[in-house]
Amino acid sequence: MEKQLYDYGMIGLGTMGRNLVYNMCDHGYTVAGFDKELSKLETLEKEKGSYKIFGARDVKEFIDSLKKPRVILLLVPAGQIVDAVIKELKPLISKDDLVMDCGNSHFTDTDRRIEHLAKDNIHFMGVGVSGGESGARYGPSIMPGGAKEAYERVAVMLEAVSAKVNNEPCVTYIGPGSAGHYVKMVHNGIEYALMQLIAETYQLLKEVSGMSNDELHDLFLKWNDGPLQSYLIEITAAIFVQKDDLTQNYLIDMILDSAHQKETGKWMSQNAMDLQVPIPAIDAAVSARDLSAYKNERESTSQKLKGPIAVFTKNKNEFVQWLEQALYFSMITTYSQGISLLHHASEAYKYELKLEEVAKIWRGGCIIRAAVLESIRSALQQEPGLPNLMVNGVMAEKLISSEEGTRRVIRIASENGIPVPVLMASLAYYDGYRKGWLPSNLVQAQRDLFGAHTYQRTDRVGDFHTQWNQNS
Numbered sequence: 001m002e003k004q005l006y007d008y009g010m011i012g013l014g015t016m017g018r019n020l021v022y023n024m025c026d027h028g029y030t031v032a033g034f035d036k037e038l039s040k041l042e043t044l045e046k047e048k049g050s051y052k053i054f055g056a057r058d059v060k061e062f063i064d065s066l067k068k069p070r071v072i073l074l075l076v077p078a079g080q081i082v083d084a085v086i087k088e089l090k091p092l093i094s095k096d097d098l099v100m101d102c103g104n105s106h107f108t109d110t111d112r113r114i115e116h117l118a119k120d121n122i123h124f125m126g127v128g129v130s131g132g133e134s135g136a137r138y139g140p141s142i143m144p145g146g147a148k149e150a151y152e153r154v155a156v157m158l159e160a161v162s163a164k165v166n167n168e169p170c171v172t173y174i175g176p177g178s179a180g181h182y183v184k185m186v187h188n189g190i191e192y193a194l195m196q197l198i199a200e201t202y203q204l205l206k207e208v209s210g211m212s213n214d215e216l217h218d219l220f221l222k223w224n225d226g227p228l229q230s231y232l233i234e235i236t237a238a239i240f241v242q243k244d245d246l247t248q249n250y251l252i253d254m255i256l257d258s259a260h261q262k263e264t265g266k267w268m269s270q271n272a273m274d275l276q277v278p279i280p281a282i283d284a285a286v287s288a289r290d291l292s293a294y295k296n297e298r299e300s301t302s303q304k305l306k307g308p309i310a311v312f313t314k315n316k317n318e319f320v321q322w323l324e325q326a327l328y329f330s331m332i333t334t335y336s337q338g339i340s341l342l343h344h345a346s347e348a349y350k351y352e353l354k355l356e357e358v359a360k361i362w363r364g365g366c367i368i369r370a371a372v373l374e375s376i377r378s379a380l381q382q383e384p385g386l387p388n389l390m391v392n393g394v395m396a397e398k399l400i401s402s403e404e405g406t407r408r409v410i411r412i413a414s415e416n417g418i419p420v421p422v423l424m425a426s427l428a429y430y431d432g433y434r435k436g437w438l439p440s441n442l443v444q445a446q447r448d449l450f451g452a453h454t455y456q457r458t459d460r461v462g463d464f465h466t467q468w469n470q471n472s
């Protein structure tokens with residue numbers, strides 16, 4: 001009897017890897033899986049039912065079970081583990097095989113790995129996959145980058161397993177090299193900012209409106225029926241009414257106010273600084289997570305550093321309406337910052353990104369999916385070279401009509417001593433971008449005075465230096 005060979009191989013059978021395997025099987029593919037942890041392999045074997053899945057006991061057996069040229073997906077933790085897996089695979093795989101890293105790898109690592117494997121004519125792709133456990137199982141948003149011909153070999157399978165919005169698959173070829181992992185990094189930075197924005201809104205609703213968890217649940221459900229409709233708003237509604245198994249309290253009230261991170265948001269901020277592209281909402285969200293980790297210091301300073309104590313507002317309904325506007329406004333400015341970074345990175349790294357396509361595949365399956373992405377996609381479709389999404393007529397209209405509520409919310413937050421760093425950064429980004437004049441002339445003057453760094457003038461071209469009179 002001829003040995004059965006499998007269409008695809010999956011290394012890493014944790015929650016994401018296993019669920020993606022089942023998703024592939026749902027679409028008629030056969031898959032061989034391997035994991036260094038035997039228990040994960042056993043879970044796969046136990047759960048596989050009638051699926052054509054083979055759990056290999058070692059890498060050699062895994063490689064030998066795949067159809068040639070092989071396609072191997074990796075869903076292992078980013079960093080050194082990816083390099084270790086590649087090292088183990090390399091002597092066993094051959095020319096034209098394709099390795100797809102579906103984790104959240106840093107884009108510079110992906111470029112390095114592509115180059116390394118290309119020496120042996122092995123293709124390597126950096127593939128962003130978003131949507132968590134249920135996304136992997138029933139349809140994620142997929143951001144594949146690398147050589148176009150490598151993508152074409154897996155396009156049909158990726159389209160089959162991806163999420164669909166109006167029958168359009170949430171996957172497209174993103175671009176060469178590390179483009180896929182770059183776009184995933186930006187997705188995650190936007191995710192950090194949106195999550196922090198929702199968290200700031202929660203604190204305001206709790207401390208200024210005095211809302212209970214049940215009321216918060218109802219409000220978020222209502223919001224999810226309007227312009228704010230999005231995955232993150234939807235799951236937030238559910239979070240508020242989840243009960244704790246251990247105490248029977250609301251679980252949200254039992255969770256420590258100190259958030260962890262795997263750093264993709266930080267990478268986006270770092271890279272945006274390198275490219276000199278302002279993304280203040282994402283920067284503020286990363287800092288907010290960092291600050292949250294200083295739990296002990298925050299507790300001790302709460303007795304020392306004075307500020308206003310939050311008081312309940314009398315105009316609860318009005319406040320809730322302003323908050324809805326503030327969230328909407330800040331969501332749009334956050335997406336705008338992400339798209340702006342992609343616009344510049346595309347030039348810097350020659351990714352040739354089609355931003356309309358990126359917005360299209362973010363409409364479903366991923367963590368940042370939201371109704372507003374439909375308008376963002378249309379805006380980018382109409383004006384592909386747009387320097388900033390905020391200047392598109394429709395998007396500008398949305399911002400202008402929600403700007404007043406945003407200013408009011410920030411004023412109330414400040415009067416009540418409630419930190420809203422991402423709301424503030426979102427408004428400052430908008431105000432900064434719409435100001436024809438900013439006070440940077442003074443910064444230029446200061447640099448020239450203390451360091452002879454020269455300055456540019458408003459009335460003539462060139463670099464100028466002045467002997468400043470420092471004593472007047």
Ligand code: 6PG
Nearest residue numbers: 130131132188261262263264367
């Ligand atoms: C996704 C998510 C996912 C990410 C988690 C945790 O798109 O499905 O972005 O890839 O790993 O959200 O990220 P942090 O640990 O950095 O919060």
